[in-house]
Amino acid sequence: MIQTRRRFGQHFLEAAWVTKIINSLGATANDTFLEIGPGRGALTRPLAARAGRVIAVEIDRDLAGLLTEQRITNVRVVEGDFLEVDLAATLRDEPHPIRVVGNLPYNVSSPILFALLRAADEGRLFSDATLMLQKEVADRLVATPGSKDYGVLAIQVTLLADVERLLTLPPGAFRPPPKVTSGVVRLRFRPPHVDVGDPRIFERIVRGIFLQRRKTVSNALRSVADSLGRSAPELLERARVDGTLRPEALSLEEIARLSRAVL
Ligand code: SAM
Numbered sequence: 157m158i159q160t161r162r163r164f165g166q167h168f169l170e171a172a173w174v175t176k177i178i179n180s181l182g183a184t185a186n187d188t189f190l191e192i193g194p195g196r197g198a199l200t201r202p203l204a205a206r207a208g209r210v211i212a213v214e215i216d217r218d219l220a221g222l223l224t225e226q227r228i229t230n231v232r233v234v235e236g237d238f239l240e241v242d243l244a245a246t247l248r249d250e251p252h253p254i255r256v257v258g259n260l261p262y263n264v265s266s267p268i269l270f271a272l273l274r275a276a277d278e279g280r281l282f283s284d285a286t287l288m289l290q291k292e293v294a295d296r297l298v299a300t301p302g303s304k305d306y307g308v309l310a311i312q313v314t315l316l317a318d319v320e321r322l323l324t325l326p327p328g329a330f331r332p333p334p335k336v337t338s339g340v341v342r343l344r345f346r347p348p349h350v351d352v353g354d355p356r357i358f359e360r361i362v363r364g365i366f367l368q369r370r371k372t373v374s375n376a377l378r379s380v381a382d383s384l385g386r387s388a389p390e391l392l393e394r395a396r397v398d399g400t401l402r403p404e405a406l407s408l409e410e411i412a413r414l415s416r417a418v419l
Contacts, residue, residue: 158218160332165261166216167330169198169288173323177340180322181257181286183207188251190282192238192258192268197223199257204228211250213238239267243275256285262334265289266309269297273316276345285343286322294321294339306404307366312359314408315352317343350409353416357384361415365403373406374399377414384418391417 160166169177177199183189183206194200194212196219204210213234214220220235234246247254260268269287276282289297297313298321299305313319323340327333352358364380365373377388377399392399395413397406 158222161216164193164216165263166195167259167332167334168195169259170329170331171198173325173329174198174202176323177257177259177286177288178202178206180340180342181206181255183255188254190247190254190256192256192287193261194223194233195219195259197226199259200231201226201228203257204231209250211247211254213241213246239264239271243271243281247281252281253283254281256282256287258285259288262290262293262336265293269309270312272343273312273345277316280345282345284345285317286340287343288325288338288340290334291324291337291339294324294341297341297343301407302405304404307369308362311362311366311408311411313343315348315350315358317345319343350412351416352412353419357418358412358415360384361418362411365406365411369403371403372399373397373401373403376403386418 183203185208187207188209189203189207191200191210191212194214200210200212200223208230210231211234212223212231213236214223215237217235220233224233234241256272272282272285296305296307296309298319299310320342321339322342325338327335327337361380365376368376374388374392377391381388381391391414394417395410397410397414
């Protein structure tokens with residue numbers, strides 16, 4: 157028996173929940189899946205029985221070895237850190253678009269999310285991603301303007317994907333149980349609905365404003381506007397945004413206008 161490695165966020169899914177997640181995927185023989193962190197293969201095996209192909213990226217050498225030894229004909233095991241794998245090169249010869257699934261290690265779920273968004277945006281590599289996350293992260297992903305969870309994560313994600321919460325799971329759904337409740341969300345990637353101008357400026361504005369979410373927009377915008385060689389009042393006027401609002405009241409369209417106003 158291979159020991160559980162806490163540093164890799166290993167919490168293995170119990171059978172009853174595997175069925176629910178697999179059913180939610182509705183996989184067909186035409187689908188190619190990229191699985192992040194297959195672990196002992198709880199999702200990989202039933203998925204491979206339904207899908208055309210599964211590419212499974214696992215950081216733990218022992219678990220990757222065990223999965224490889226199972227010799228499931230339509231599963232390709234890639235041993236490595238998902239955050240360091242060259243996705244475009246790894247997936248070049250696989251049938252596209254690719255669907256993503258993963259019961260993510262919670263300590264790196266945000267960087268993995270951003271890596272997926274970048275890859276989906278740059279190469280139209282992925283059609284959708286079904287991800288198990290810490291419930292708090294799932295709450296922030298599906299949050300809408302005006303709510304306390306609305307911020308950088310919801311804005312960056314809704315720019316590039318439609319997001320839906322599918323399931324909430326108690327700690328007992330995993331062995332060993334984590335300390336937190338978990339949630340499954342699905343992202344359906346699509347081109348942005350709004351024009352943000354320069355995406356790097358947009359990201360700086362979003363992060364700048366929400367770093368100071370207790371302030372009004374006009375105060376929260378000040379330092380990021382200065383760093384971009386503009387003034388906050390100038391940007392607010394050009395973007396027709398009410399500076400007395402709190403950051404969480406801003407819609408994606410209003411933040412996009414602030415970003416375009418810099419150009
Ligand atoms: N999919 C399995 C399941 O549902 O039972 C395991 C899920 S467990 C929460 C997370 C898995 O991701 C572990 O197998 C862990 O070794 C792997 N992992 C952790 N960090 C990773 C990384 N950066 N890249 C790829 N796999 C990683």
